[in-house]
Amino acid sequence: MPQYRSSSVENARKAVATRLRELRLDSGLLGYELADLCGWNKSKVSRLENAVTPPADADIRAWCDACGAEEQAPDIIAASRDADSMYLEWKRLQRAGLTRLQESRVPLYERTKLHRSYASHIIPGLFQTPAYATALLRSISRFHGSPDDTESAVDARMARARVLREGDHRFAFLVEESVLRHQIGDSAAMAGQLGHLLSVMSLPAVSLGVIPFSAQERNMWTLESFNIFDDTRVHVELLTAQVTLTAPGEVSMYVRAFMEMRELAVYGAEARQLIARALDGLF
Known part of the structure; x- marks a missing residue:
């Protein structure tokens, strides 16, 4: 895989992770608090925020719901899907x-x-x-x-x-x-x-x-x-x-x-x- 292509996908993944992290910060939730609300292991929040693990659609919906930003879920889900097929x-x-x-x-x-x-x-x-x-x-x-x-x-x-x-x-x-x-x-x-x-x-x-x-x-x-x-x-x-x-x-x-x-x-x-x-x- 050419480097510029992997960089493109990596940057798209990081952009999704950054948006999720900003939603959490804007909501005032700590990582473990968000994990509790979503029923996850607390390490999952860190993996998603650092683009270590790509989020599933259900993960994004749960994240947005917990942060009181349900309306942003469709846009972030679309961006996440684009990271796989965008280039x-x-x-x-x-x-x-x-x-x-x-x-x-x-x-x-x-x-x-x-x-x-x-x-x-x-x-x-x-x-x-x-x-x-x-x-x-x-x-x-x-x-x-x-x-x-x-x-x-x-x-x-x-x-x-x-x-x-x-x-x-x-x-x-x-x-x-x-x-x-x-x-x-x-x-x-x-x-x-x-x-x-x-x-x-x-x-x-x-x-x-x-x-x-x-x-x-x-x-x-x-x-x-x-x-x-x-x-x-x-x-x-x-x-x-x-x-x-x-x-x-x-x-x-x-x-x-x-x-x-x-x-x-x-x-x-x-x-x-x-x-x-x-x-x-x-x-």
Whole structure:
């Protein structure tokens, strides 16, 4: 396990332990008093506060109840769960190839009613054409050294995009103008992708905003790409890993960032004009 990954998990565990300790201190309880209220051996409080032992959901609920902070239990439980699954290396996710990874996300996309996405580097996956996706996924497979199953992975990605036209879903996507200008594949592939983007943005369930280079008084800096699934889950995409966030406080921060980014974007005819300019710049 790379050191930076173990450090990430360790820091997340310590953050949970610190929150538990602060709750105890705020309540005025000593360690042995908290243990008595929860029916535990007194050493368990020390182990939990020092991140020696990861807390179970029931431990967190009992701790919060004893400290008179029941309302904080859901947030701390979510943070504790994130410590195990928050940082998944792409190498691990792509161990069996890219196809399985594409297929594994289908249930999440199908049950999500409101999907919000911010893209700062590439066209969002749901909007990609086969040619663009082929160039992108082949590059990803090469870089991460995963099995080259690009053709079937592209098919799986295209199949996943059916959610744009089926079911009761809404999609609010934002892309930086630089995404339109960064060429993936050859000129023909990029031209086809931009043309498809013009088409897909007219779908009834889709709202697509473009944040122009000329956005005035920008009050949000360019962020890493992220996806928000309803108000319960966020996926943040890094070079080395996917970070999954479910703690309500963190999810709400990404929702807030999305809302502020949305104010910078242009829509409709103005967005189409930016896409058309990028298309013209290819030739």
